Amino acid sequence: MREIDISSLVRENVKRMKPYSSARDDFKGTASIFLDANENPFPMEYNRYPDPHQKQLKKVISDLKGVKTEQIFLGNGSDEAIDLLFRVFCEPGRDSIVAPQPTYGMYTVSANVNDIEVIPASLTPSFDLDGAAVLSVIKSNTKIIFLCSPNNPSGNLISVGEIEFVLEKFQGIVVIDEAYIDFTESVSWTSRINEFKNLVVLQTLSKAWGLAGLRLGICFAQEEIITLINKIKPPYNINAFTQSQAVKSITSGRIEKERMVAEIKAERENLKIGLGKLNCVKKIFPSDANFLLVEVTEAKKIYNKLINKGIVVRDRSNVILCENCLRITVGTKEENNQLIQAISLL
Numbered sequence: 001m002r003e004i005d006i007s008s009l010v011r012e013n014v015k016r017m018k019p020y021s022s023a024r025d026d027f028k029g030t031a032s033i034f035l036d037a038n039e040n041p042f043p044m045e046y047n048r049y050p051d052p053h054q055k056q057l058k059k060v061i062s063d064l065k066g067v068k069t070e071q072i073f074l075g076n077g078s079d080e081a082i083d084l085l086f087r088v089f090c091e092p093g094r095d096s097i098v099a100p101q102p103t104y105g106m107y108t109v110s111a112n113v114n115d116i117e118v119i120p121a122s123l124t125p126s127f128d129l130d131g132a133a134v135l136s137v138i139k140s141n142t143k144i145i146f147l148c149s150p151n152n153p154s155g156n157l158i159s160v161g162e163i164e165f166v167l168e169k170f171q172g173i174v175v176i177d178e179a180y181i182d183f184t185e186s187v188s189w190t191s192r193i194n195e196f197k198n199l200v201v202l203q204t205l206s207k208a209w210g211l212a213g214l215r216l217g218i219c220f221a222q223e224e225i226i227t228l229i230n231k232i233k234p235p236y237n238i239n240a241f242t243q244s245q246a247v248k249s250i251t252s253g254r255i256e257k258e259r260m261v262a263e264i265k266a267e268r269e270n271l272k273i274g275l276g277k278l279n280c281v282k283k284i285f286p287s288d289a290n291f292l293l294v295e296v297t298e299a300k301k302i303y304n305k306l307i308n309k310g311i312v313v314r315d316r317s318n319v320i321l322c323e324n325c326l327r328i329t330v331g332t333k334e335e336n337n338q339l340i341q342a343i344s345l346l
C-alpha cells in the first residue's frame with residue numbers, strides 16, 4: 001500500500017479539538033435507569049436519544065457490504081458525509097478541491113459553503129475521467145478530488161484505470177461517489193478500501209433501496225479517515241427511526257430491492273427504445289444509473305411543455321458538455337409510457 005500521510009491533510013482545528021462526548025458515550029455498562037441525558041422519562045416511542053454510533057445498523061451494513069464496521073461512517077444522507085469531508089480536510093479560505101464537471105452539484109455547493117476553491121476541470125466529451133489532465137490542474141493545497149461513478153448527470157461509469165491512476169498519484173483524498181452503483185454490473189470500489197489509504201467511497205439508501213426520505217448515506221474508508229469524520233460529526237446525526245427502518249429494510253428487504261432494481265434496469269432499456277424513436281431526441285447517452293441523459297432538439301422548450309403536462313424532468317442544458325440535454329429519471333412503466341407519449345405529442 002502506498003504511504004500517504006493522512007494526518008498531514010487534516011485541518012489544524014480538527015486535529016486540536018476534543019469531540020463532543022454524549023451522555024451515552026460517558027457511560028459504559030448496563031443500567032436500567034437513565035437520568036443522564038435530560039430526556040423525557042415517559043415511554044414515548046422516541047423519548048430516548050438514538051445510538052450515536054449506530055452499532056446495530058453498521059453491523060447490518062458491514063455484513064451486507066463485506067466492509068468492517070470501523071471502516072463505515074453513516075451520514076444524514078451522503079450529502080452530510082460530503083460536507084463533513086470538507087470540514088475534516090479543507091481549511092476555509094485556503095484549500096481547494098477538484099470535481100471534474102459535469103457532475104453532482106453538491107460537491108461544489110459544499111465547497112462554497114465551506115469557502116473552499118473549486119479548481120475548474122472537466123470530464124472528457126464522453127464523460128470519462130482524464131486522470132492526467134486532472135492531476136495537471138491540482139495545486140499544493142488541493143485536498144480532495146471528487147469522482148462520481150456512475151456519474152450524475154451523464155449516467156456512465158468512470159474508467160477503473162483512470163481512477164487507479166488518480167488514487168496512486170494524488171497526495172490527497174479521492175472520493176468516489178457510488179450513489180448509483182446498484183444499477184450497474186460493476187464491482188464497487190468498497191472492495192479496494194484496504195488497498196488505498198486515501199480512498200473514500202460514498203453510497204446511499206436513497207436510490208436503489210428506495211429510501212430517499214430516510215436520509216441515510218454511507219461512507220467507506222480506512223479506519224483513520226472514518227475516525228476523523230466521527231470526531232466532528234453531530235452526535236445524533238442518524239435519528240432513531242432511520243436507524244431502525246434501515247436495519248429492517250436491509251435485513252428483510254433485499255429481495256424486494258433486487259426486484260425493484262431489475263425492473264428499473266429493464267425499464268431503462270424500454271425508455272431508451274421509446275425515446276430513441278422520437279424525432280426530437282438526438283442522442284441518448286449510455287447509462288449505468290436509474291436515469292438517462294438525453295440530448296434533444298430544444299431542451300428548454302420540451303422541458304416547459306412537459307411541465308405544462310404535469311411531468312417534471314431535469315433540464316441540464318446549462319451544464320457544461322450537456323447542451324440541450326434533459327436528465328430523465330427512469331420511472332414506472334406507466335410513467336415512462338406517459339412521458340414518451342407526452343413528448344411525441346409536443
Ligand SMILES: Cc1ncc(COP(=O)(O)O)c(C=O)c1O
Nearest residue numbers: 077078079104152179204206217
Ligand atoms: C451522485 C450523487 N451522490 C449523492 C446524492 C445524494 O445522496 P443522499 O440522498 O444520500 O444525500 C445524489 C442525489 O441525487 C447523487 O446524485
